[in-house]
């Protein structure tokens with residue numbers, strides 16, 4: 031408590047003298063209002079208002095980020111896609127969480143599934159080939175998938191297994207980052223999950239000679255299947 | 258010269274002549290520049306975006322007491338334990354105390370410049386904890402027992418060959434020197450560490466007052482794992498990281514990614530608002546946030562320099578700085594290098610020892626131009642110079658200016674000096690040019706001295722008025 035008061039006291043003391051406004055030459059008076067949503071939209075990369083154009087932008091961004099994105103006709107196509115991945119990568123064990131998007135698709139396999147939503151053994155999760163989760167939103171502007179502890183089966187499921195598969199729906203697509211934050215606020219209000227992650231492409235690093243390598247610590251592959 | 262300044266000059270002299278080092282840095286930053294410009298161009302209005310970001314940080318920093326209080330109340334309401342540290346020592350003591358109370362032995366760390374600032378690793382290791390850096394670049398420099406070279410790209414100064422050698426020597430595992438395989442070695446080694454570690458320590462890029470969350474930007478997923486698997490999580494946070502509202506991140510996150518790494522959005526931008534909540538399957542049982550002052554409130558008190566606390570540590574000013582690009586990150590001998598380091602270090606650690614960093618600048622202003630939150634870095638460097646000379650002007654500078662002032666103030670003396678005086682001096686100067694007797698030795702030792710123009714501007718102008726401009730040196734410039 032003591033240091034808290036000390037530090038806050040020093041801050042109050044320090045702020046008695048006003049500082050120059052950013053971008054002005056010496057002006058300390060007046061009011062700087064915080065930017066509004068509309069103002070931020072005006073400066074960020076523009077996004078079309080048409081749904082199809084937004085979907086196309088999301089797909090383009092995914093391709094650039096080396097994430098695999100597929101727009102599926104129906105739930106059956108999603109299952110077929112998952113079966114294809116299982117074959118191609120030889121999955122023997124996968125992890126997921128129970129929920130409307132994931133449960134039926136994941137159980138259709140006959141593979142052993144580690145369900146995480148009620149707690150799990152982290153060593154077991156580490157041995158799973160893929161983590162299959164739902165999400166909160168897809169952001170067209172940046173090719174981002176928003177997951178949280180609630181939609182992503184906890185904190186580790188969507189980042190520990192080498193392949194993260196996201197099962198999303200068309201209505202989860204939002205145009206831009208301001209819309210993504212508005213969606214989160216609307217959905218969770220005062221009761222936010224303890225973790226919310228904006229995932230943009232598979233895990234990557236450029237730490238060795240700035241050469242891009244995928245799968246530094248998190249998933250080497252990110253697949254987004256959208257119905 | 259004091260030791261820090263001597264070391265700077267010595268290392269700068271060595272590295273600016275090191276062509277291999279220069280080549281490495283230029284290639285790395287060349288790639289960054291291309292991507293950064295491409296992403297900037299996608300913005301509808303990048304310049305206005307910078308202004309909005311600056312406004313946001315201005316609001317936060319200039320009402321820091323209110324926002325900090327709000328941030329802490331929100332965090333505590335959801336079960337996070339918040340600690341306050343006025344000094345580096347207090348922060349270290351707090352973190353050691355938390356780890357001891359939790360019975361932790363091994364710690365995974367994700368990149369945190371605040372931890373570098375308080376020398377946390379050394380302290381924890383001395384106290385018997387095992388600390389593993391999980392960010393690949395940090396992991397590499399930790400194996401080499403070096404400080405990070407750059408605040409965003411810690412191992413930027415190393416070639417793949419050097420990294421291979423390091424892995425071979427320290428991990429006995431280096432199948433080849435391709436970046437791909439070296440990264441996989443680190444991945445294998447570190448995965449086990451995450452699963453086994455008792456505690457995770459992170460830094461943070463932003464702290465959201467409105468919702469009581471911290472935000473971490475990264476590409477590898479190492480911070481994600483650090484925050485997911487260990488049962489204790491600690492975040493060491495500088496108090497200046499505050500932003501007012503959650504939605505402010507909609508602008509600040511892409512701005513940080515573009516300026517910092519040339520990405521529209523970095524791989525993982527993650528918000529943490531507490532320990533594992535009821536109904537959640539995983540996450541730490543305990544979450545501790547340590548708020549670090551360590552000189553920041555004193556900085557805040559300097560209204561002229563206060564905006565340096567707006568810094569989001571993107572590293573863009575380092576990347577564009579011609580000095581950084583030639584002398585490299587380690588030469589600065591500071592936690593924060595490049596222009597932002599040169600601005601804040603003298604004010605945090607003392608002008609007398611660090612004022613030389615104010616001169617580690619060509620005053621080209623590239624840093625000011627590039628800073629995504631519009632900190633006027635070049636100007637702050639000048640202010641530091643002014644402040645340093647106020648504190649303790651050197652005698653020879655005082656003498657030089659005493660002699661110079663009357664000459665510069667007298668039209669007659671000045672005109673004589675730059676014409677006849679200069680030409681006479683030039684003749685004599687040739688005799689000692691480049692030798693130790695040369696009064697301009699500091700310059701001429703390594704550089705050419707351009708010859709004095711045969712004509713002054715005034716002479717040339719007069720000649721031109723008389724209709725004989727073509728005869729003059731600047732003839733072509735004078736064509737209408």
Ligand code: SF4
Nearest residue numbers: 568569571572574628
């Ligand atoms: S001063 Fe500006 S450009 Fe430099 S690191 Fe900070 S935010 Fe980035």
